[in-house]
Amino acid sequence: MICKIAHERIVTAAYGELADEQAHELERHLTGCPECAGERELLLALKVLADAYPVLEPEANLVARSRLKLEEALDALPPLRWYERMSRRMMNNFAGLRAAPVAACLLLAVGAGAGGLGGYKYAQGRAEHRAAAAQSTAAQPPSTTTSPSASTAVSTAEAPAEIANILSIVRQPNSHRVEVRYNQMVPRQIEGSLDDPAIRQLLMLASQNSASTGVRDDSVGLLAAECRSRHSCREGGIQDALMVVLRYDRNVGVRQKALEGLEPYVAEDVQVRDAVLDALMNDADPRIRTAAINILEPVEGDTSVRQVLHSVANTDRNPYIRTVSRQVLDRVPEIQ
């Protein structure tokens, strides 16, 4: 090893970011090179010196004052109007679909279909309404009509559709008639192979957006099985979806399934490893933390795993997890 590389590695080693193999190589170099050994001493001295300028906890007064000012600033902001909130939500949804063109097309097609059907129903409803109005006008005074056709359109729609939103309400001049324009959500069904990109995209949407735990559990279970069998997990974005689920899903069973799906990629994918390390450090449920320890493997070139295991071995509130972490750490030299 040349001294220039050794100098760089001394810094990374001092901050615990050098892989074991490189650290051994560095140690061998340092025993035979007094100049580099001196370099290391100087760096360690710098670390001690730098600690003489400590990081202070902000005083309670400063925190309170800052919070107060922020609250004032937030209060001064004009409240979001409904259309701003809606556009934010739509932006969010559209951005979520950027990586899901098939699902986007599918939703567009469903939307167009629903729009067409809605328009047709609306026109049909209006025609019936006009005919009924003409009849009722002939039979009784206009003041007694209460827009029966509108309520019929809602309750007797052929498709079991929900009202998505009301677009406009217009009262016709000098009459009791009211025109309400609205959008309907029409349920759709799709059936196909798990390899079908459209099915996969829907499963990924379900894994993150469904309010039902059952639906999330089912979708994550299927996606995780695809990943475990290494079936287009990374390319289709399934791996990313599982990482989001592992980090944020509120149900422990769903997170557990996501973790199982990510297992085959821990050794080879840094992002997956980060997500699993994150779970080991931060997940509230000890079952997830235990499972995370079991699937983590010490990986050459990445000391993060050991750092996290060290931290967990010392700080986790669960004694079993502390013990398991220590056991894994003890095995590290054998594995490497």
Place this chain on the structure above:
Amino acid sequence: MQDRAPEMELIRQAQGGSRAAFDALVRQYEQQVLRLALHLTGSEHDAEDIYQEAFLKAYRYLGNFRFECSFYTWIYRIVTNLCLDQMRRRKTRREDRSVILDHSGDEIDLMASVSDDRSFSNPAKELDRKLLGERIQGALDKLTPRERMVFELKHYQGLRLRTIGEMLNTTEETAKNTLFRATKKLRTNLAELR
């Protein structure tokens, strides 16, 4: 230990316009934001400004958060960018940072506010410690804002180089090289202290 699931719920609610949910997120991260800003800028006033600007930005752009990274990384990215801007402005003004200013403009000695409960503590040592702190602050000020930031996040905040790279929109390798340069400069700047 944080529970991420409620955090996700809070973020979603805040994205939907819930002020209470956003306030809960602020309370969760405000201590860390202030600690970082205070140590980097050395000024309570600047730290307050960065705190306010960071959370206002977070409020404004929360809709853009897509859960692709942790919320912690996202908010730190905002704060580090604001701190970098502040340090760049400061570089041009070259303020004296041996003391910091509190909100009312009074000078506070940062080193003097560190409690020293060692039994052998005495005024002469206190003075030495204060002078040493000032020298280190001075040496840190001579780094470029980016070097200062990487050194801060690695040495003082204990973050991993990979995370630092993510926060500064760069690679782990670049963060490593920047850390190397920073330590080298610091050693030169502090050589006479050894």
